[in-house]
Amino acid sequence: MDFIMYKLILVGVVFGVTLFVAAYSTYAERKVAAFLQDRIGPDRAGPFGILQPLADGLKFIYKEEIIPVVSNRFLFVLGPCIAMMTAMMAGVLIPWGDTLVFGDNVYALQIADLNVGILYVFGVVSIGVYGIMIGGWASNNKFSLLGAIRASAQMISYEIAMGLSIIALVLVTGTLSLGEISAQQTGGVGGEWHFWNVVYQPLGFLIFIICAFAECNRTPFDLPECETELIGGYHTEYSSMKLGFYLFAEYINMFVSAAVISTLYFGGYNFPFMNDLGLDHNTISIIGVLVLISKVCFFIFFFMWIRWTIPRFRYDQLMNLGWKVLIPLSIFNIFITGLVILIKNNNWTW
Amino acid sequence: MLTNRSKLVSNKKMTFAEKIYLPALLSGVVITIRHLFKKGATVRYPETKRPIAEIWRGQHVLKRDDKGAERCTACGLCAVACPAEAITMTAAERKKGEENLYREEKYAATYEINMLRCIFCGLCEEACPKEAIFLTDRIVSTDYGRGEFIYGKDKLVEKVDERIDVSVRQTQNVLEFKQQKRLSHNK
Numbered sequence: 001m002d003f004i005m006y007k008l009i010l011v012g013v014v015f016g017v018t019l020f021v022a023a024y025s026t027y028a029e030r031k032v033a034a035f036l037q038d039r040i041g042p043d044r045a046g047p048f049g050i051l052q053p054l055a056d057g058l059k060f061i062y063k064e065e066i067i068p069v070v071s072n073r074f075l076f077v078l079g080p081c082i083a084m085m086t087a088m089m090a091g092v093l094i095p096w097g098d099t100l101v102f103g104d105n106v107y108a109l110q111i112a113d114l115n116v117g118i119l120y121v122f123g124v125v126s127i128g129v130y131g132i133m134i135g136g137w138a139s140n141n142k143f144s145l146l147g148a149i150r151a152s153a154q155m156i157s158y159e160i161a162m163g164l165s166i167i168a169l170v171l172v173t174g175t176l177s178l179g180e181i182s183a184q185q186t187g188g189v190g191g192e193w194h195f196w197n198v199v200y201q202p203l204g205f206l207i208f209i210i211c212a213f214a215e216c217n218r219t220p221f222d223l224p225e226c227e228t229e230l231i232g233g234y235h236t237e238y239s240s241m242k243l244g245f246y247l248f249a250e251y252i253n254m255f256v257s258a259a260v261i262s263t264l265y266f267g268g269y270n271f272p273f274m275n276d277l278g279l280d281h282n283t284i285s286i287i288g289v290l291v292l293i294s295k296v297c298f299f300i301f302f303f304m305w306i307r308w309t310i311p312r313f314r315y316d317q318l319m320n321l322g323w324k325v326l327i328p329l330s331i332f333n334i335f336i337t338g339l340v341i342l343i344k345n346n347n348w349t350w
Numbered sequence: 351m352l353t354n355r356s357k358l359v360s361n362k363k364m365t366f367a368e369k370i371y372l373p374a375l376l377s378g379v380v381i382t383i384r385h386l387f388k389k390g391a392t393v394r395y396p397e398t399k400r401p402i403a404e405i406w407r408g409q410h411v412l413k414r415d416d417k418g419a420e421r422c423t424a425c426g427l428c429a430v431a432c433p434a435e436a437i438t439m440t441a442a443e444r445k446k447g448e449e450n451l452y453r454e455e456k457y458a459a460t461y462e463i464n465m466l467r468c469i470f471c472g473l474c475e476e477a478c479p480k481e482a483i484f485l486t487d488r489i490v491s492t493d494y495g496r497g498e499f500i501y502g503k504d505k506l507v508e509k510v511d512e513r514i515d516v517s518v519r520q521t522q523n524v525l526e527f528k529q530q531k532r533l534s535h536n537k
Contacts, residue, residue, distance in 0.1 A: 305383065
């Protein structure tokens with residue numbers, strides 16, 4: 001019973017934090033865009049405009065809700081629900097921190113540490129395509145359909161390279177569990193210490209982050225909703241909070257993928273010299289949570305930074321990059337990683 | 351070729367560094383991050399105002415004289431002078447007992463300036479023999495409909511108790527111009 005209560009609280013907190021960060025990502029996006037373009041950005045709602053997400057949300061709720069007569073009503077409503085749900089689901093696996101110890105009770109700051117964690121993330125992210133595909137198809141609009149087809153083709157293509165880059169990482173870590181991968185990257189000078197995985201897998205990280213951009217439909221891979229060609233892409237026909245859900249799901253996806261990147265490649269909740277500070281376990285854990293959140297914030301900023309730097313790819317360039325560059329590169333990466341591990345394990349020398 | 355600015359199209363093969371795209375991306379990222387620390391040019395308008403020139407020509411005012419009577423006699427010289435044809439008026443004769451309202455026997459019953467037509471050249475002010483119309487340093491405010499921009503006497507004539515200062519843009523040159531003999535009847 002105690003266990004269930006604790007997990008429920010943790011789920012609630014993670015849920016709340018995810019929504020909060022996603023809401024403020026929309027604000028951050030507009031602010032970052034403004035600053036990168038020498039503007040000021042939204043600053044009228046509250047001091048520095050910090051109430052802007054609230055205002056946006058209210059606006060979305062009060063907008064007229066239009067469901068096209070020719071659309072498939074059930075699927076039309078289902079689309080944004082799936083997009084939102086799958087976006088929220090991936091956050092379950094992120095190890096937000098080490099354990100908290102109170103007396104004999106040990107509380108892990110992770111909702112569920114599946115032993116096939118990465119596979120679960122992949123599975124959930126792939127279902128996200130259905131949200132977009134169903135929404136675009138149910139709209140009964142050519143632009144929506146084109147956007148949806150683009151989105152699904154893009155996401156499926158980049159999932160391959162993403163998966164292959166993860167295989168190389170799994171070769172290094174020897175586990176699929178995100179909790180264990182995090183724990184392996186603990187740092188400190190005294191005793192045994194480990195680098196972050198990005199040191200072992202620089203190429204894998206590069207491939208992974210490019211694919212993460214594509215999976216989140218972020219610029220330069222935001223072809224599913226490119227305004228100039230497809231109006232709004234898959235969400236052309238959507239209005240009111242259903243449109244809000246689609247846009248919001250994108251920001252949640254961004255948050256989750258930033259968390260996954262930090263966990264897999266940048267040490268998760270670990271920070272350098274954490275074992276040498278002489279602090280007690282719980283303090284370290286809490287600092288770790290903050291460290292992970294700041295890493296996540298950095299990667300969210302990075303996503304935005306890239307968005308306001310480079311224009312989007314042409315569709316054939318996108319497919320070229322996915323199939324002809326990233327997939328061979330990630331296979332090459334697996335090969336090299338395997339070779340190095342083989343040499344290391346057998347102590348071969350020249 | 352005369353300007354020496356024409357560029358020949360070249361279809362040269364991209365180098366490896368250009369092909370992998372990352373160096374270009376990196377330089378782009380550096381450029382954008384520099385802008386993050388740059389000061390923007392934005393002026394937060396209602397709170398701070400952009401400095402304006404001394405002779406800034408803004409929204410018009412129809413002046414009253416010292417006793418509070420309207421100076422305008424509806425002579426129509428401003429309307430004739432207006433290159434944008436933004437000014438219209440109808441004249442009326444002053445009745446007995448209205449001497450405190452209008453300075454001379456004839457006055458403008460209606461006086462309208464279409465602020466969307468107006469180009470704020472200031473020729474009306476120059477044409478006015480009665481020193482009745484002036485351009486001030488006020489900015490014509492925004493509105494929702496075109497009709498709202500046709501300013502009538504209610505908006506143009508200054509209130510008796512809150513006079514509009516027109517001395518701001520009366521620079522030395524303007525004052526000298528106004529002291530010409532043919533304008534002396536205004537005194």
